[in-house]
Amino acid sequence: MRKQIKFQCMIDCSSLCCGGATILTLKELNRLYRFFPVTIGFRKIFPLNSDHKAYIEEIAIKFRNFYIIGDFVAGNRLKKRCQMLKNFLCSINSFKPLQCSVIPFSVTFPEELQNLVIAKKRQGAFKSCKGFHDDAKLVWDVEFTDKELRENFYKLRQNFIFQRSIMEKIFFKFENNPFLKKLMQSEEGLFEVPIISDFIDEICGFASIDKKEFIKVQKSLFIRELTVGGVKNSLFIDALNALESVKI
Numbered sequence: 001m002r003k004q005i006k007f008q009c010m011i012d013c014s015s016l017c018c019g020g021a022t023i024l025t026l027k028e029l030n031r032l033y034r035f036f037p038v039t040i041g042f043r044k045i046f047p048l049n050s051d052h053k054a055y056i057e058e059i060a061i062k063f064r065n066f067y068i069i070g071d072f073v074a075g076n077r078l079k080k081r082c083q084m085l086k087n088f089l090c091s092i093n094s095f096k097p098l099q100c101s102v103i104p105f106s107v108t109f110p111e112e113l114q115n116l117v118i119a120k121k122r123q124g125a126f127k128s129c130k131g132f133h134d135d136a137k138l139v140w141d142v143e144f145t146d147k148e149l150r151e152n153f154y155k156l157r158q159n160f161i162f163q164r165s166i167m168e169k170i171f172f173k174f175e176n177n178p179f180l181k182k183l184m185q186s187e188e189g190l191f192e193v194p195i196i197s198d199f200i201d202e203i204c205g206f207a208s209i210d211k212k213e214f215i216k217v218q219k220s221l222f223i224r225e226l227t228v229g230g231v232k233n234s235l236f237i238d239a240l241n242a243l244e245s246v247k248i
């Protein structure tokens with residue numbers, strides 16, 4: 001199935017794609033940890049074909065008969081809007097996460113399969129996205145035709161490759177967690193965990209962040225976001241406890 005993709009982002013529908021949380025990579029933590037409370041998310045991926053399998057093997061963890069992608073989750077899933085969204089505009093636009101720069105495309109699929117990503121998204125979360133129209137710029141024709149989009153896509157992929165081994169170590173720490181077992185039984189979904197104390201040193205080291213400062217800033221962000229609409233975010237309570245337990 002070959003189909004060109006024409007896309008031009010329209011800001012007035014940004015509340016659709018700028019939900020409560022976005023994705024960060026280890027290499028981006030340094031410039032973005034002051035803006036978002038950060039946790040870790042694992043997603044299940046079933047390759048569509050042998051090309052997809054070869055592509056995914058470099059960025060994902062092989063687990064049973066599927067793959068797991070690990071990333072950093074920035075923000076609060078209990079909220080409907082990203083905290084950085086102000087008057088339909090991203091207030092950190094010039095250094096927003098790479099993930100936000102490749103939306104609605106997905107780095108978990110190779111460049112040549114992006115038409116399948118878009119077809120699926122347009123049936124779901126991006127059904128009302130106004131960016132796809134005939135007068136929009138041609139951005140994909142079996143490969144990305146938009147230079148900036150292509151660069152961001154491969155930068156993001158490289159970041160996933162870079163963090164793969166630490167994500168694998170963290171993932172296997174949770175192998176027997178009941179919520180992970182639930183994800184294993186479902187078709188798709190997200191298994192989200194706090195940055196546990198065992199890995200703070202390593203993460204801060206790789207990201208060149210001062211550990212003391214990271215803990216101080218993250219604690220205040222988790223406290224600020226702990227309750228949304230009267231509901232306590234239990235993941236954030238765990239994240240706070242994990243930070244409290246780190247010896248400085």
Ligand code: SF4
Nearest residue numbers: 010013014017129131
């Ligand atoms: S056009 Fe699509 S990607 Fe752009 S802001 Fe609207 S919903 Fe988001």
Ligand code: SF4
Nearest residue numbers: 018082084085090100
């Ligand atoms: S960081 Fe900016 S682009 Fe990304 S979800 Fe938040 S408001 Fe949207």
